[in-house]
Amino acid sequence: MNAIKKTKNAANAFAKNWANFVIRYKWPVLIMTLLLAMGLGSQGKMEFDGDYHVFFSESNPELEAFDALQDKYTKDDNIIVVLAPKNGDIFTRKNLIAIEELTAEAWNTPYSSRVDAVTNFQHTSAVGDDLYVDDLSYDSANKTNEEIEGIREKALKEPLLVHRIINEEGSVTAINITVRLPGEDSAKEIPEVTIATREMISKFQEKHPEFDVYTTGLVPLNTAFFESSQKDLMLTMVMLLIVIIVTLILTRNIFATIATLFVVIFSIVSAVGFVGLNGIKLTPPSAVFPTMILTLAVADSIHILITYLQKWRKDGLDKKAALVESMRLNFMPVFITSLTTVIGFLTLNYGDVPPFWDLGNIVAFGMTMAFLFSTTTLPALMAIFPIWKPKAVKTNKEVTTSGYAKLGQYVVRQPVKLTVISLAIIGMLTYLATKNVFNDEFVEYFDNTVQFRQDSDFINENLTGFYNVEFSVGSGESGGINNPEYLQKLNDFEDWLEEQPEVVHVNAFSEVARRVNRSMHGDDQSFYKVPENREEAAQYLLLYELSLPFGLDLNNQINVDKSESRVTVTLQNNSSAEMIAFAERSEKWLRDNTPEAMNSIGVSPTLMFSKLGFRQADSMLKGNIIALLLISLVLMIALRNVKLGLLSIIPNVTPVLVGFGLWFLLKGTINTGMVIVFGMTLGIIVDDTVHFMSKFLRARRELGYDAKDAIIYAFETVGKALVTTTTVLLAGFIVLSTSSFALNSYMARITVIIILAALIIDFILLPSLLILVSGDKGKVETPSHVQVQLDK
Amino acid sequence: MKKYRIFTAAFTAILAISMSYGQSSEERGLQIAKAAEKADEGFGSSIVELKMTLKNKNGQTSERYLTTRTLELTEDGDKSLIVFDSPKDVKGTATLTFTHKVGADDQWLYLPSIKRVKRISSNNKSGPFVGSEFAYEDLSSQEVEKYAYKFLKEDGDMLIVEQDPVDPKSGYTRRVATYNKGKGYRLEKIEFYDRKNALLKTLDYSDYKLYKNKFWRALSLNMVNHQSNKETLLKFSEYNFGSELVDEDFTEVALKRAGR
Incomplete structure (x- = not known):
């Protein structure tokens, strides 16, 4: 106990010294942080990359196969x-x-x-x-x-x-x-x-x-990626406005609001510098970083400011004392929550989709800087600014406090019942969560407000498909594409493909062979078949080659040494699962019906996107486990309690399960963007748990409360703060959910659900569990309301 | 293939060129083209074997061997007969082309596998020649009438002339040709600009050899496509100007015979 006290005192002393230092050297600190932010910002560069290739890591086997095919052909x-x-x-x-x-x-x-x-x-x-x-x-x-x-x-x-x-x-x-x-x-x-x-x-x-004109294709797709990055970047402005409003309402102080703005803007400017220094090119997923940093960074400032103003307004401390006290109380929680958020975002690097690595790294850096600025620039500015007495100090705090207390009392009365009900609901939703299916259709990444989507839909319905799969079918020998056996098998494959219900168009070399054969026989339809001997086929091919127009050569369809030819299958819009099933069916047909040399795997951008979600999920699994372990470890250290650290895994993991369970009821299909939310939200929602548990422990250890009173104490002290930060987070992710780009909007929507679920779980399940594991339910419930109030 | 004719020059032509000033750049350009044509006049006929090496952007190559017979004509474009010697499965395939100063060329193709001659009617001059970076229009006889000219600049012996194709079906907006005045107006380099006026290809002539003390022939032609990063190299064996070919060597019967 002494050792604990010592470390605690050490931490307190450190925070106090830090605060005193910042206040004493407020101008130098302000100027230094300003220079730091500006210095980083001056290296900033906002460049965009619209190429769809950015979604695939270099080691992605589908990309490798696709690149190999593109190397063979034009x-x-x-x-x-x-x-x-x-x-x-x-x-x-x-x-x-x-x-x-x-x-x-x-x-x-x-x-x-x-x-x-x-x-x-x-x-x-x-x-x-x-x-x-x-x-x-x-x-x-x-x-x-x-x-x-x-x-x-x-x-x-x-x-x-x-x-x-x-x-x-x-x-x-x-x-x-x-x-x-x-x-x-x-x-x-x-x-x-x-x-x-x-x-x-x-x-x-x-x-x-007199013409309606529609545009699609790979370049417009890339443009759509490009433009949605820029559009999502603009969401920052909306979020900035929300930050100003929220801070004003919560602090009712214009200087506090200005100071908060400084912190978040410094953090974003630094992050922009990070982007420039690392040569990161922004893509739709990573372009949302300013909104994310805003959302997450503002919470730090609000915690510090609210305590500061409260100590000054209510407890009558003078300005400097209130600031030091606020820093002392908030330094560790802000540090720990920043640390867990950074860990959460860094685990995005375990995924297989490079734009999310960028997002993770930029936000992690931005949050580190936000922590720095919240503990330097913010107190320095507040020390410089005068402090005004607000006109109406009257608050309805009494009512809310008792509201949280009432909720606490309600929970402590029936911990077993609430635990059972909660776990039952969570169990059911977890089951539903497993029913979600992956669907990464890149046309559907854009919602109906995007021109590219509207045009592509029209073209899909009226002309051709935008989805395709390509096969490079080998003959096993140089010049072998003129082998009549190869041509016949290729022709059979073409016929089989044409019969498939989802196929719109097939382009295969066997069609060329048939066509030239017919031309060489005076357009006699009975010769619309592949040639029967090799010399004939080779010479027809030469003739065909001689007839190609400007800008076309055989290399579109045939590789250089004429040992392989390309089959391009155009398909209707299909879900990822259907695309993968089609490719597998085709590969199987080749295996069953052709010699080994002709076996080939289907590749295409469409197929790459179809498999992206699965690949991301597989690779993120490790990252998620590491995030969970690291964050639980941080909690054990922060709470100095192994048992509660382990217990915290339940309220930290279950919101994600609940989120995906509810998502199944809402939508049922998930995309690559949503795979990252476990690691990402874990670092965010853990804050609630940290705050709640630390107050619970403080009541038990320092105030000697029993479990139930400690719960009520926790409700009263952090209930409002948790609701406040949750509100800010919800606002930020609701702004992001308006993105027209599904990787971002779906991710934001499920994050909204998860954050909300986390708050509910922390208010219902967590306290119930804390009481159950504390094992002193026998104790009579003593009204400790007065004591709690005294403690404040 | 008369095209090689203009790559060479005659000493007489040099004398014929007036270096008078006050000429418009169009006139001077045309004059240079005419001088080059004149310098190569009178070679009669030639036979040459060549190796065509196609190289794609990854450096993979494939080769073809051909034999070309050319008959010079003055009143109309030249006649040429090309026989494929390899790869094996197209051996004996042959084309016969009559280039015309005005209008579409005539072309016949002989396929030994079906032992038939096919006449091909096509306006497709801008298409690639058997998968190479050379278009038909790059290889067919370079008649003066096919371009409008504009003299651009002089750099020592090098005369740089812009050539704008007259045929609307050409794949180019312009070509920029470098003539070597000191070496009988032979061509050293041509740059090709595509329809959107972007640099598409560069053709470099090298290993020049002088035949009959009059006709310059480049034994190596390298065409680089800057947009696709593909290359085609033509390597010529020795030219044979002594075969005395006549009209009868450029008929459908001769085509069949040449193809065997």
């Missing part, structure tokens, strides 16, 4: 501009002229390497031994009505066009702009392309109001 990004004429018919002279015009204009897109439209499609026809290769519709202005009718017929029969460039009805068409981004600076290249295409489209719409 690596392209694209913009799909979809035109829907209001008259519902692509094939009118006027509309074809407009399409030709836009196609010509699209060649000017920066980094473009190829533009594919219905008009410049290379159509091959054969008459006897003469082959004619030409644009499907060139110089449409001079076409006769019969010719245009002919163009429609050819187009709607063309497997390379239907479901890719035009729909079956011929009422919607796409212009596919292939771009080859140098990939040196996506923050520069992607906006460059986006600005150019938007300008082109708005000019086109001005001239041709």
Whole structure:
């Protein structure tokens, strides 16, 4: 007991000395911290990265497989501009002229390497031994009505066009702009392309109001990532406003509010410096860091300020004494809660999704700085500012205090009952939590307010799919793609894929082989099959290669030594589980029906996102366990009680289970962003437990209360503070939940539920458990209200 | 393939060039192109074997061996016959091309596997030649009429001329060619700018050799695509100017025969 007292006294003395030092050197301290914040801030740089690749770590096997495929074939990004004429018919002279015009204009897109439209499609026809290769519709202005009718017929029969460039009805068409981004600076290249295409489209719409225009593709996807980062960054302003209002209401003091603003702004500026120094490029998940830091940092200041003002207003201490006392009382709790929050955020590094590493590290750094500024800048500023007597000191504190006390009394009367009920509810929700399924559909990362989502939905419904899976099917020998056996098996695979219900379009080399074979036989449909001998296939391929237009080469579909070819399957919108099931089904078909060399695994950005949630969950598991162990250890040390430290695991873990259980009832599907909430919220909600348990222990140890009185004491002393910080946290995460980006908004929504659940659990289950483990339920409940009041 | 003709020059042409000032840059550009064409006039016909090496962005390569026969024509574009010697499964495949000063070229293809000649009608000049970084329009005979010219600058013996394709189907907005005045107006380098006027490719000529004391032939042509980071290297064996080819060597029958 003596040793404990000693350490406690040591900590108290340290906090006191710290406070005295800060107050004595208030100006130097203020200037030093200002210089520190400005110095860090001057290194700050806010750069964004919109490339979807950022979501995948370098060791991600799906990314490796996808990169390997992109290394073998041409690596392209694209913009799909979809035109829907209001008259519902692509094939009118006027509309074809407009399409030709836009196609010509699209060649000017920066980094473009190829533009594919219905008009410049290379159509091959054969008459006897003469082959004619030409644009499907060139110089449409001079076409006769019969010719245009002919163009429609050819187009709607063309497997390379239907479901890719035009729909079956011929009422919607796409212009596919292939771009080859140098990939040196996506923050520069992607906006460059986006600005150019938007300008082109708005000019086109001005001239041709008879068309509705929609845009999708990988570049617009990247742009959407980009823009949602910037939009989410703007949420900071909303949160800043909320911080000002909340601080004003809670402290009723303008100087306290200004001081708080200094602390949070210094913390954010420092974090921005951290971003710049580490060369972090912001992505939608990491761009929310200022709002998070604001939310979490403001709590530190509020704790210190409320105690300070209370000591001065109510207890009549002078300004300096009140400040020192407030620092003495709050230094350790603020330190411990900051430490647990930092630990929680640092564990995000265990995940497999780099943007969340950045988020974790930036917020961890910001919180460290927030702790520093809350214990230096804040008291220094409050020492400098005059202190005004508020006009109305009258508070309804009596009422609330007794409200918390009443809740406490209610709990201590029936700890067993409450424990059983709580555990039953938690148990049920935990069961439901396991029923959630992962779903990372990247189109659905954006809500319906985002143009990219609206356009992509239209295109999915009316033209083609945005989701795809690719296979690199090998032949096992150089030049082997001309082996008739390989071609036949590839053809079988293509046929099988076409039969699958979710498939919209299949692009396979076997189709090319069939097409050229038919052309070489005077367009005889009975030769629309793969060639039967190797020389024939090889020579047809050479002919085909000779007929390819500008910007296209075989490498789109065939690797350099002609041993493998690429099969691209376009799919309808599918959930992650369906995507994975489709890929596995296809892989199985290849295993069952083709020689080993032809076995291949499906890869694509869609599939990578589909598996991202599972991968993140697996990798976060270790991080979560470490977070739990470390934070429990911190609690044991802070509370100086192993038993209660272990007990604290229950109120710290159960809110997450409750959160996901309720989420199942609300939504049922979870995404990658939500996987991080365990580690993240653990560091936040543990604060409630720390405050509650430390007050409980203080009552037991210092005041000699029995368990039940100690509970009531804890309710009365920290009840309000817990409700206050929970309110601030809820406000912050509710602001974040308005994000149009689902990785952020879902994460914020479940965090809201978890934080709320944590408060309820800390008010109901935790006190009940504390009474039960204390084992002195036999004692008669003594009204210790008076004593408690005296203690304040 | 007449294109190599303009890469070479004749001494007579140098004399023919007036270095008078007061010329517009368009006139001077055209003059240089004409001088280059004139310098290579009269080679008659040639046979050359070449190795085409395709290199992708990761450095993986594939090779093709071809034999090219070219017949010089003055009133219209040259005739050429290309035979693929390898890879094995396309051996004997051959193309016959009649380039025209105006309008689309005529092209025939012989496929030994089906033993038939196919005539191909295509406006596809901007497409790649058998997967290389060379487009048809880069390889076909370089008639003066195919471009509008603009002289840009002079750097020692080097004359830099912009060439704007007349054909709207060309894949380029312009080419910037470097002629070597001191070496019979042979070409040293061409830069190709795509339709959005961004640098697409650079072609470098090297290992020049002088034949018959008049015709410069580069035995090595390297085309680098700056956007896809792919390269194509053409390595020529010795040119044979002594074969005395005639019109009969450039017919459908000859095509079949050449392909075997």
